[in-house]
Amino acid sequence: MMQVRPNLDYEGPKSHQHHRAFVFGFEYGFLKEKLDQKEAAKRANEQLGFVFDIGPNPWSKPATSSFGCKPSLVKMEYVSPEGLRLDGRRPMEMRQIRAEIGTVARADGSAVFEMGNTKVIAAVYGPREVQNRSQQISDQALVRCEYSMANFSTGDRMRKPKGDRRSTEISLVIRQTMEACILTHLMPRSQIDIFVQVLQADGGTRSACINAATLALADAGIPMRDIVTSCSAGYLNSTPLLDLNYIEDSAGGPDVTVGILPKLDKVTLLQMDAKLPLDIFENVMGLATEGCKAVANYIREVLLENTKQLEYRRGL
Amino acid sequence: MEVDREDGRTQNQLRPLACSRNVLHRAHGSASWYQGDTKVLAAVYGPKAGARKNENPEKACIEVIWKPKTGQTGKLEKEYEMILKRTLQSICILTVNPNTTTSIIIQVVNDDGALLPCAINAACVALVDAGIPMKHLAVAICCCVAKSGYVIMDPTKLEEQKMKSFAYLVFPNSVHSVLPEGSVQGEPMEHGIVTSVTHGIMSVDDYFYCLERGCAASAKLSDFLRRSLQRHPTDSSKAG
Amino acid sequence: MAAKPGSAPTTYSPSLTQKTRPPIFKGNDLDWVRPDGRGFHQCRPAFFRTGAVNSASGSAYAEFGNTKVIVSVFGPRESKKAMMYSDIGRLNCNVSYTTFATPVRGQGSDHKEFSSMLHKALEGAIMLETFPKTTVDVFALVLESGGSDLPVVISCASLALADAGIMMYDLVAAVSVSCLGKNLVIDPILEEESYQDGSLMLTCMPSRYEVTQLIFTGEWSTPDINEAMQLCLDACGKLGKVMRSCLKEATSASQE
């Protein structure tokens, strides 16, 4: 089987004024056929190659940003007849991903993870002594997680107090997902803190946070069963769409977030809101899973590169 | 002095009473108490290890949480919590389980007048159901004073609003025991008031008249309470 | 019954018909008068009294013109926050306003900024090592705000600490100066503060001649800073004397 591999040589677009979708473009052709014959057949008619400058760009002008106002739910076209999405991506195309390890110097492990315009930082502290004695667990490590959003992360400046319901819920989701992959029994009576900070939110923050947390945990050298990677997919205009951005996410359609342990080939996280027929759900979930695998490959490469650097620095 | 009441009751007539206990499975003790359309559910948890906040090495602590039917707890609920707490503290034997906390949760199911008395009665049954040591039972009743001076018992919400003033009174249930009667100056114990809360202006004489009538009506309530407690916990009792 | 709970109608406080009040001074006009007729370098008469709150370990009341402040000190007592062992004591400060303190009805909430400033102004003067593992709480309530609130709170708090018998190196006196146009006015009132171009607040221990806290806003040149600081230091010295005599009176009164 062919590897789905992000184009690592490609340097990301410096200016978001000319934001384009380009990652995975060609490679995803294979995925598609494998995934969904019907979709592939539909797609066969389409032109190959990229068509730039299509669709409004939500990031271009903050003052007049369509980002703040929710697009109306009534029949909006999220996929053009040519089969392109609002930001110019194809339905099965992921946004560009980029990761960097070791961005917070004082943390035990840290990473930045970007999916298109979504950008999150994760920092891991621990394993260390449990701060609150009453929470100590005698036979395994205590994993804690806090998710917070920067005031400037959304289009409209948000002024939510810390610890609102959404943040608490996402904190819990991330904690449970990460707890499942950390070998907590190796570190009894200790505590591991995972802090994720969203710098820019453009849909899929949940997935981005989990990916960033995985990298940060790996950077901190915390023993894990496997890395966890996550990706979301949705279903709009009767088309399954991979890696929804904010506008697609707020369209109100179904949104499936999947987290997998790629090596063990197990699902650790599966969330969906809104309803979806079972057969379509399988398609969408399958698409998200493939996205996860693509992310996993990229993360593995980043980690490998990081290890090589470490080796080099040590003079090995 | 004949009074027309909307539901055709006489002045001293109470609404139909209903009481069932052990209605919740997770709680240590629970009860529901209906007075006409006013319905209150009470649950008791405890005695459990004392929370640090209200630790007392000599006495048990009682904590009341009042859940209104809708909305959030405001000042009114805080006041009710305080009155209930003080009332229940005075009927429980606190020295048996020192350094413990007993929580009583009151959930208002429906309010159709005389809410606080109804809640006190429900809490009382729930405490018995949980087996919390008590000195005696308490029965609570609401008396309304009209502008023309007559007094009615156990008003509905509509009557409560129409009347000039009303008083919530809590009387102790008479103790049938071998112990010497705990009374002073020759007055029987059930004439003493545990709690009294009034609202609106009334003359002092009106108040004493309320006391007298309330005390008489409380005897009926008291009987019902005793009867329903003697019954098997699961079957509910009804009275007219 | 009469009050309808839950329905809080929006209210406003009626304003004067004249749109804007004339500013208290004009541009570069050098001979304007302060609204209360004081000289530029003249402070308001200060009134202090200790022992205003019986249930506190120590307390003081201060009145500077319309600025009225009560400070209570509790402790040293057990730390409420489960803190780690510490061989020095903890100082906990809180400043709040009454709802009617300001001309427009406020929320009466805590003033976090002032709380932390009060903490910083006092911590250098208190011998924290004399009450290890425990906390001293300093709570201030501004009954009426008439300008220079923070300096009054700080001076009053140090008197309350003295009244509570907390060991200190010295009293802390605080004075602020406002810069209006080219003039420096000491101990500004609320109206002057709302027009100020810059301000300086200095808290010091008068007998030790040490500055515990210093805050500037606005644009200052070095000679201006020298002048303003000297002004404040002199005023703090005088204020220190008033505070000292208040304490002496209180002790002599209790001995009688």
Place this chain on the structure above:
Amino acid sequence: MVGLSVGEKHFIQGGIAQDLRSDGRKRLTYRPIYVETGVIPQAHGSARIRLGATDVIASVKAELGKPSALQPDKGKIAIYVDCSPTAAPMFEGRGGEELSTELSVALQRCLLGGKSGSAGSGIDPSSLVIVEGKVCWDLYIDGLVISSDGNLLDALGAAIKAALSNTGIPKVNVASETSGDEQPEVNISDEEFLQFDTSGIPVIVTLTKVGRHYIVDATSEEESQISSAISISINRKGHICGLTKRGGAGLDPSIILDMISVAKHVSEQLINKLDSEIAAAEANEEES
């Protein structure tokens, strides 16, 4: 916050006394400053500053608002700082609030000047007014501490300065004159952006007094040795635009004046360094 042994404390203090700090710097040298602008695309202006292991982001967002009744000819500027728990576990939950408020207040004081808003302010609030008494820009400046290794205030001050230089506010055309209480209609231009004159924005220099000496740009190890510190904001003209004292111990007034003159000297170099870094970052951003 930082637990140090007696030996480590002596090492730091001794190094400072000998003008050679543990990272090889002199007492009055800053760590290298890295400036990156335009890091938050959806803001009107943003910048990220790294000072050793201290890493902060500042963003500027403008929203249309109404001027306050007291000052109808001025826009509003607000500074909020948030300490992300990624910087230190103690900022978790509400733990960072205290420091956040302290930093926000100090920055407001150091960068926005007095209440009248004209003197000592880096930005002239009257330049934000569109229609007097009716429409103005409300400028929200948000700071975020991502990683902290001392000297947060100076770093945030520099980040805000860089973010403001990076800021372009859309030009607004007032459609037609309206009378009375009506809000005038405004058109926000897509093409034309207004830049701020940022030359007047002061820089913040924090001088930490350790023993008898002052150091700039203290790391968190060094900050734990504070007897007292003074943060001074100084503009290009050499005027003091704000000052806050931190740390409890009392200081003799003459020492404060001495510290101010030292800070003035340091600020000249810092302003030049920062300006050239910002210019380089801007050029870098435009290039790509």
Place this chain on the structure above:
Amino acid sequence: MGLPNASGDLSTEVEVDAFRRLFPLRFYEKHLSESIRPDARPLGRARDTTIALGAVASANGSALAKIGSTTMLAAIKMEVMTPSTETPDEGCVAIDFHMPPICSPIVRPGRPAEAAPVVSKQLSDTILSSGMISLKELCLVSGKAAWMAYLDIYCLDADGALFDTALLSAVAAFSHLEIPVVSLNDDGKIVLLSEEQEGMSEREPVNKEKRKLTLCSIPFSLTCILHKNYILADPTAEEESIMETLVTIVLDSSSQLVSLYKPGGPVLAYTSAIQDCIAITRQRVKELQKILEEAISVMEVD
């Protein structure tokens, strides 16, 4: 120490203090059997009571009331609101009671005292149901504008009998209240008329007559402790914490019962005890009425 056997000898004084802390109830009962209280009061006597009107310049009406060392500061601010459609010609009174951390060692910042909302509710119930204020007097322009009187009471020092002192300060603040002269401007908003404008302004003030509220049947209250057969009037905080049965009686100036409040307590209140309490309260109401009248006359002389 108002102890009969405290002869100024330091060692006995320390012992008495220790006894008071260790066995507070026995300490009190010893006193009660002698018909005296530790602060040298007879059982039925209230502590010294003072009222100072106009303590806060920034409010429209204010008063400082002290009973013993319990101190309350009440202030009223008048704001304008649009009356509700059901009651177009009535204003509104909003009453709030605060216990800031300065008043007692029990209260900590951030966590409001348990007693505060309860006293707050009791106060607004009592004041509004007593009929002391006619809400119609607060009307400015029927259906358009009416006064909203914000009454905030701050406890500055808590030493028992919180409700009594708070009610006294509230009543005093209302009697000090001076309603500002206002007029209606062209936009339908109420604006303030300054004194020099009053004569020459083309706009007629809408409330020239109504500068003071007429207070009819003012309520006064007294809290008593029931302990065995003793009745202790006006308890201190220490007494309240030791003997837990409290009865608060509110009577108005025409001796009508506004509230009789006994929230539980180990001692049962029999008719005779209640009658005794009411009798003491009647006397206390007369006392308080006199103190309030004196405070007002002092104010008017100034």
